[in-house]
Structures are given as structure tokens and as C-alpha cells.
Amino acid sequence: MNQPKAKEQLLEILTEACGRPKPPIRSETDLLDSGLLDSLALIELLEGIEDRFGVVLEPTRIPRERWGTPLSILRLIEENQG
Amino acid sequence: MPMTAGLLRFSESDAPAYRCSQGVLSFRELTAAARRLAALLLREIPPGVPVGIYGHKELLMPVCIAACAIANRPYLPIDRQIPPARAERMLQAAGAGLLLAAGEGFVPSSAAAVGPAALAETAFDPGKDQAAPAAARPGDRFYLLFTSGSSGEPKGVAVTRENAASFLRWERSLLSTTSGPVLSHAAYSFDLSVAGLWLALTSGRCAAALESELFGDYPALFGRIGEAAPSLAVLTPSFAELLLASPSFAAERFPALRELLFCGEPLRAGTVRRLWARFPGIRIVNSYGPTECTVAVTGCEMEEWMAESGELPVGRSKPGTQIVVRNPYTGGALPDGTAGELVVSGDSVAPGYLGPAQGGFGTIDGVFSYRTGDLGLCRDGLFYCLGRLDRQIKWHGLRIEPGEIEQTLLRCEGIAQAAVLPVLRGGRVRRLRAFVSPCEGVFLSSAALEETLRGILPAAMVPSVEVLPRMPLTSNGKCDYAALKELP
Numbered sequence: 001m002n003q004p005k006a007k008e009q010l011l012e013i014l015t016e017a018c019g020r021p022k023p024p025i026r027s028e029t030d031l032l033d034s035g036l037l038d039s040l041a042l043i044e045l046l047e048g049i050e051d052r053f054g055v056v057l058e059p060t061r062i063p064r065e066r067w068g069t070p071l072s073i074l075r076l077i078e079e080n081q082g
Numbered sequence: 083m084p085m086t087a088g089l090l091r092f093s094e095s096d097a098p099a100y101r102c103s104q105g106v107l108s109f110r111e112l113t114a115a116a117r118r119l120a121a122l123l124l125r126e127i128p129p130g131v132p133v134g135i136y137g138h139k140e141l142l143m144p145v146c147i148a149a150c151a152i153a154n155r156p157y158l159p160i161d162r163q164i165p166p167a168r169a170e171r172m173l174q175a176a177g178a179g180l181l182l183a184a185g186e187g188f189v190p191s192s193a194a195a196v197g198p199a200a201l202a203e204t205a206f207d208p209g210k211d212q213a214a215p216a217a218a219r220p221g222d223r224f225y226l227l228f229t230s231g232s233s234g235e236p237k238g239v240a241v242t243r244e245n246a247a248s249f250l251r252w253e254r255s256l257l258s259t260t261s262g263p264v265l266s267h268a269a270y271s272f273d274l275s276v277a278g279l280w281l282a283l284t285s286g287r288c289a290a291a292l293e294s295e296l297f298g299d300y301p302a303l304f305g306r307i308g309e310a311a312p313s314l315a316v317l318t319p320s321f322a323e324l325l326l327a328s329p330s331f332a333a334e335r336f337p338a339l340r341e342l343l344f345c346g347e348p349l350r351a352g353t354v355r356r357l358w359a360r361f362p363g364i365r366i367v368n369s370y371g372p373t374e375c376t377v378a379v380t381g382c383e384m385e386e387w388m389a390e391s392g393e394l395p396v397g398r399s400k401p402g403t404q405i406v407v408r409n410p411y412t413g414g415a416l417p418d419g420t421a422g423e424l425v426v427s428g429d430s431v432a433p434g435y436l437g438p439a440q441g442g443f444g445t446i447d448g449v450f451s452y453r454t455g456d457l458g459l460c461r462d463g464l465f466y467c468l469g470r471l472d473r474q475i476k477w478h479g480l481r482i483e484p485g486e487i488e489q490t491l492l493r494c495e496g497i498a499q500a501a502v503l504p505v506l507r508g509g510r511v512r513r514l515r516a517f518v519s520p521c522e523g524v525f526l527s528s529a530a531l532e533e534t535l536r537g538i539l540p541a542a543m544v545p546s547v548e549v550l551p552r553m554p555l556t557s558n559g560k561c562d563y564a565a566l567k568e569l570p
């Protein structure tokens with residue numbers, strides 16, 4: 001997986017899913033405690049990951065903390081690819 | 083009285099009555115606790131005076147609700163997502179005599195309160211007296227709920243015991259499952275919760291509640307649903323979509339789930355198809371109705387031909403209820419197949435709002451009715467809901483008047499104009515955007531305004547705020563919503 005491109009794509013998906021927050025989402029942005037990634041955003045994120053990366057994640061097998069930052073989510077995607 | 087008698091039928095049963103994150107109460111435990119609190123209410127609160135109940139899904143919530151039913155005192159559920167200032171106004175508008183706090187977070191100044199510790203002490207003390215059910219009349223108020231008001235103040239609706247009994251009788255006839263736990267996600271300040279909680283309690287079924295912190299935590303959420311093993315879920319379409327986002331929301335994982343009752347938002351054919359695929363043979367019932375008409379007034383089972391046609395009906399009107407499609411301007415009745423305003427009359431229509439303004443309640447052709455503000459039509463006895471005649475929106479089934487949010491902003495210091503728009507995604511309201519413009523020479527801070535709104539409005543109604551130096555206006559001098567919609 002092309003790392004910089006993948007990160008860019010994920011940040012785009014997250015930005016849309018979280019309602020284009022200000023300040024913008026970066027690699028280390030806290031998504032959970034901040035409330036940015038609420039249940040609606042999570043649904044959109046799952047759909048976006050499936051569309052852009054072809055990866056279908058099973059959220060019931062993913063501990064909540066793993067959604068904590070974009071970098072952490074990128075690792076999730078990598079782990080579940082092919 | 084059907085609700086109280088229905089519940090007390092099970093007072094000798096050790097079967098589970100209520101399940102939440104704190105544990106499980108049996109019918110025996112719940113009814114005894116409710117009767118002890120009812121004794122307190124009968125001593126402290128005069129007949130007809132409402133009792134506020136604050137909390138979320140705690141074990142004490144259904145205990146307090148049942149206590150009010152037994153004591154025949156109207157209950158006003160206040161969910162913890164409602165900020166203290168708003169809760170205070172609700173208690174005042176209702177003329178509440180007492181607040182029962184099942185959870186921490188709100189201490190009222192306009193009414194006496196019993197905190198969670200004291201409440202638990204009374205409710206679960208075997209030495210305390212248990213009240214017998216108080217005499218009640220069909221016209222007595224059963225619960226009060228507040229809905230968003232476009233003029234800036236939330237509107238209180240009082241639903242009677244007869245309204246509630248009529249709804250429950252019909253709900254039971256609409257469903258096929260008669261046993262097994264009933265899963266519910268709705269907060270008790272949302273009347274969808276009545277279809278879950280009261281159905282369960284009066285049928286000897288366990289009411290399985292889900293706390294809101296579970297919604298973003300799939301492992302925990304699915305674990306809890308698995309533990310509850312419901313046969314029926316009462317839910318909004320948005321909640322079904324949340325569950326469907328996990329591929330494991332399917333019959334293999336939840337073999338007991340046989341029936342779904344939807345209300346609160348438009349149900350889409352795509353969602354029904356996905357559910358049928360994940361749960362072969364599951365029975366899906368769609369329903370519709372405003373809070374002012376006691377949870378729902380139409381309902382029917384979803385059938386293949388309905389999903390194929392693309393537009394799902396909201397069902398047939400319930401016994402005791404009449405729905406007429408009327409021209410919203412002239413009030414004249416319209417024929418089948420012609421869209422107009424859905425106007426409801428009959429035994430589900432609440433007596434009216436608290437306070438003098440009666441909005442859509444009124445007499446039409448000599449019959450007391452409620453004009454829903456929903457656009458709809460009737461075809462072959464089936465009703466279809468097509469949208470709103472005004473700006474009211476639904477978010478996860480919760481009713482929101484953008485006007486209420488705008489009026490709230492306009493009451494803030496230094497704001498000249500305010501406009502609130504929903505952002506839609508996939509046909510649903512994703513979030514709310516507020517645009518404000520400042521008075522001459524005033525500096526406005528988005529962050530500060532959002533913080534202020536969080537202290538006034540329920541969480542679901544807090545928009546993101548954007549400050550515009552100049553508000554685009556129409557030639558009438560009103561906010562130009564079309565132009566605002568185009569802003570990135």
C-alpha cells in the first residue's frame with residue numbers, strides 16, 4: 001500500500017465523515033475522546049474504507065481504541081488488506 | 083387500568099423485567115420497588131401534579147416510570163442529554179412537583195428532588211410500604227413529553243392513560259411475537275421508548291435497554307445485544323443502519339430476533355431488503371405517528387411488493403383513529419391518491435400542549451383533531467408519508483425545528499441574523515449547520531457560540547456554527563437559505 005497516498009485518502013474520508021471539523025484532522029488527531037468520530041461518522045468511515053481501499057472491516061472485532069487516531073486506523077486497514 | 087394492571091399481573095414473577103448495564107431487575111423486584119416509590123409519591127404529590135424523572139437507562143428509570151403509573155401521577159422523562167437549564171424550564175412549564183433523579187447531573191431549583199442514593203434506598207428497602215394502585219380515570223394524564231418548538235421554546239405534550247392504553251392495545255395486535263425480550267435504544271424522553279418499555283412490562287417480557295455510550299462501540303454493543311437475546315427490537319431506521327454497518331448483524335449471531343418494529347423516521351426499501359437478507363423470514367413492521375398522537379397511529383407489515391415499488395407505506399390507521407388527508411390551505415378533504423396534510427382524530431390524539439398555544443390541535447368539521455404538518459396520501463387503505471410541509475427535520479427519529487435553534491441563537495449577545503440548515507447525506511440529516519452574522523462592531527466566536535448552545539440545547543440539536551460577516555438575504559430581507567446551502 002502506498003503509504004502517503006493511503007494516509008491522504010484516509011484523511012479525506014475521515015474529514016467528510018466527521019463533518020469537516022476545524023481544526024482539520026491530522027495523523028495524530030484524537031478522534032474518540034474529542035467526539036469527532038461519533039456513531040454516524042463511524043458508519044461513513046466503514047463505507048469509505050470499503051469503497052476506497054476495498055477492505056471490509058468487521059467493527060465488532062475491533063476494540064474501540066483502535067479507532068482513536070487516523071494512524072491507528074491506517075494500521076487497521078493495512079492489517080486487513082489482502 | 084390497563085398499564086398498571088398489566089404490569090402488576092407479573093408481580094410474583096422472578097422472570098427478568100428490565101436489563102441495562104447496571105444489571106437485571108425481575109418483575110417481582112421492579113414492581114415492589116415501584117410500589118414503594120408510589121407510596122412516597124402518593125404522600126408527597128397532589129393528584130394531577132407531574133413528576134420529573136431524570137436519568138438515562140438506569141435500573142431506577144423504569145422503577146420511577148412504573149411508580150408514577152401506579153400512583154397515577156403524570157411522569158415527565160428527562161434524559162441526561164438535556165442540559166440543566168432546559169430541564170429546569172421543562173419542569174417549570176409542566177408545573178412538576180418533584181424530580182426523581184435516577185442518575186446524577188441535574189439538581190433542580192424549581193422543584194424538590196430525590197437523588198439517586200435516596201431513591202434507591204426507598205425503592206429497594208423491603209421494610210418500606212408498597213402502595214396499592216391509585217384510582218385512575220382514562221382522561222388522567224399518563225406522561226408528558228417535550229418536542230422541539232419552532233418559535234424557540236420546546237412544546238410540552240400531555241398524553242392520557244386512554245391514549246396510551248389505545249396505543250398499546252393496537253401495538254400488541256400489530257406484532258406477531260408475544261414472548262421473548264424486547265430490545266430498545268430510544269431515550270425515555272423520546273416516545274418511541276413507550277413502544278418498547280410499556281409493551282414489555284405489560285406483556286411479562288424483559289425490556290432490554292441500550293445506553294448511548296454503546297452506540298459507537300461495536301464489540302460492547304453486540305455483546306450486550308447478544309446477552310439480551312431479544313425476539314423483538316423497537317428501533318429507528320437510523321439505528322438499524324448502525325447495526326447493519328457490521329456484517330455480523332445477522333441471524334447467525336442473533337438467532338432469537340424474529341421481529342422489528344420501526345418508527346420515527348422514513349424507512350427505506352434498501353434497509354428492509356438488507357434486513358431480509360441478513361435475517362431470512364424476519365417480520366418487519368413500519369409505523370408512523372407524531373408525539374401528539376401517542377407514539378404511532380399507522381402501521382403494517384412490510385411485504386415484498388412494497389419493497390419492489392420503492393416507496394414504503396407507513397401502514398393502515400389503527401382502530402379508534404381516523405386520518406384524513408386535507409388540503410393544508412383550505413382544510414378540505416382530498417381523495418385517495420392525492421397528497422395533502424395528514425390530519426388525525428380519535429382516541430390517540432392527546433388533549434393538547436401545555437400552555438395556551440395549541441398549534442396543530444383544533445376542531446375540524448366538529449371533530450377534535452391534530453394537523454400533523456406531514457405531507458402524505460392514502461392509497462387502498464395504506465398511508466404514505468412524503469415529507470414535511472414546514473422546515474421540521476428528523477435526526478435519528480428525533481424531531482428538530484431549525485427555527486428553535488435559530489431563535490436560541492438570536493437570543494445570544496451580538497447576533498444580528500441566524501439561519502440553521504440540515505446537511506443531508508444519503509437522504510438523512512447528517513448534521514446541522516448554523517450561520518450567524520454579527521451586529522455592528524461585534525466580534526463573534528464560533529467556538530464560544532457552540533459552547534453556549536451546548537448549555538441550552540439537547541446534544542442532538544447543537545449545530546456547528548459559522549460566522550459570516552454578512553448574511554445573504556432574499557429580497558424580502560430574510561435569510562437566503564438557498565444561497566447558504568451552496569456554501570462549502
